[in-house]
Amino acid sequence: MTHDPLHTDWSLEGTAKRRADYYAASQRKFVPFRDPLVFRRGEGQYLWDNEDNRYIDLLGMNLCISVGHAHPRVVEAATAQARELTHCTTMFYHPTPAHLAEELAATMPKRHEWVVHFTNSGAEAIDLAMTMARTFTGNLDLLALRTAYHGPTAAAQSVTGIAGWRHPGMPGNVAFVPEPNQYRGIFGAGTQPYLDEIARVIATATTGRLAGMLIESVQGYGGIVGMPEGYLSGAAERVRAAGGLYIADEVQSGFGRTGDHFWAFEKDGVVPDIVVMAKGLGNGFPIGAVVARKEVAEPMEDKFMFHTYGANPVSCAAGRAVLAVIDDERLQQNAREVGAALLERLRDLQDRHAVIGDVRGAGLMMAIEMVRNRDSKEPDRETTAAVFEACRAQGLIMSKSGPTQSVLRMVPPLCLSMRDVDAVADGLDAALGDATG
Structure with a gap:
């Protein structure tokens, strides 16, 4: 039996070990979750990990995915x-x-x-x-x-x-x-x-x-x-x-x-x-x-x-x-309409969760900023990290951003649909509840 030099080991353990052994420190730094995550495939606004769990990609792979993962055209x-x-x-x-x-x-x-x-x-x-x-x-x-x-x-x-x-x-x-x-x-x-x-x-x-x-x-x-x-x-x-x-x-x-x-x-x-x-x-x-x-x-x-x-x-x-x-596919118009619907839901979350100091954005470029106190506006990096981790359990991928890492940044592919709005908002609601008690 011949050895396949292009064989890919999709296990988390194997990938983590190769990164630890062969990636320079400068390339190991930028890892968002406490526990690593291996993505295997994507379609449209969705991602699947190596265990076939599905996620809504609200990061667009750092905005590189504009019209959707693996868009056929x-x-x-x-x-x-x-x-x-x-x-x-x-x-x-x-x-x-x-x-x-x-x-x-x-x-x-x-x-x-x-x-x-x-x-x-x-x-x-x-x-x-x-x-x-x-x-x-x-x-x-x-x-x-x-x-x-x-x-x-x-x-x-x-x-x-x-x-x-x-x-x-x-x-x-x-x-x-x-x-x-x-x-x-x-x-x-x-x-x-x-x-x-x-x-x-x-x-x-x-x-x-x-x-x-x-x-x-x-x-x-x-x-x-x-x-x-x-x-x-x-x-x-x-x-x-x-x-x-x-x-x-x-x-x-x-x-x-x-x-x-x-x-x-x-x-x-x-x-x-x-x-x-x-x-x-x-x-x-x-x-x-x-x-x-x-x-x-x-x-x-x-x-x-x-x-x-x-x-x-x-x-x-x-x-x-x-x-x-x-x-x-009129994706600019889709960004305007879906973004407006999602922003409205995020503002509803702001009304119900005191840890949210600000909700802002335009189209499919949105943010939730976490604070310890709405009057002082002191950034809350720890709660941001906790909500971020809890979002993973809800099948939502986004990023921690801002100078103090106190902002949840949502910049999904432009094909995010109206049917995703409830899933995103409800998932965030649950994550906020889990993280803040």
Whole structure:
């Protein structure tokens, strides 16, 4: 009998031992549950573990699954391309990435020329956006929001405002401004004080000349923090007055997730200079992109910029199918309608569970924030962890997020249905009861 070198041991014990023996410490860290969980398959908004227990995926595998696990049209598009040509470097021409670039540009605000550079991931796209802004403006200084998350690479870390994601050796020339969190922001609710602070930071913590400012249109890992009306346009105005560009990070909030718009920045009627995207674009296939106004991207033609698997035709074929599915299956509208129904149920939970300090979100991008006391708003990390663990027993997968891990973040595939709303809300209700007694 011959040994199969591709045999897969699906046991929890075997997988756990191989991870412990062969994963670096840096890759072992990010494990959410006390007891590990092995997922074997997925379909739509559902996941099954190695013991065939079913879960509702409210995390979308960190928002990478946009149109549903193993969506047949995405799988078929990628499989057909893989059978024909698995990879083609951008040194040579291939029509699939070129078509996807055209289709992405068509989703951008009209009356502008948009161009696309494909990367392997969102973090690489952030790095490129930073380089593009510095090249175009000739300035070095960048602004970012506190509690922002833009990625784990050295450059993306430098504009990430959460200590747990920052490591030694990050590049400099970054100043942080307070996030306009309407629940616990340092200036309370409102917009103007946060815009005034941008001007103060430019005047005191930078050279006065900016390369740009990066803003997640809805902060994701920071706890689903939406930008209040007028903030994005006001920030862009102040940054441009200092010579910089407005860089919209849509890695988590894009592709119709917030329901009312395809890109979350559209809510404020503002046009970015650069848009960064990834995650849901590939529905699990690795791909990221920087979409920029043509004049902003042009100065970079003087030097080489290369991403080995950027514009990989298999990932781009998946991306093309994703855009078509979002449109054909009306998933943006589904996100709006199902998200509104679920948000209403979450607010009912807030009325009945004192540990819930805030419920917020748009479309299928929602959060429950736990507090020890609603008046003091003291974050309750321990109860959040307990509810999170109890949700697993209810067949719900979500994430602990926010700077103090006191937020339950729900960002399911856009195909979450109305029939799932009761299961999610009832499961959360039971988990809250189990965790808080």
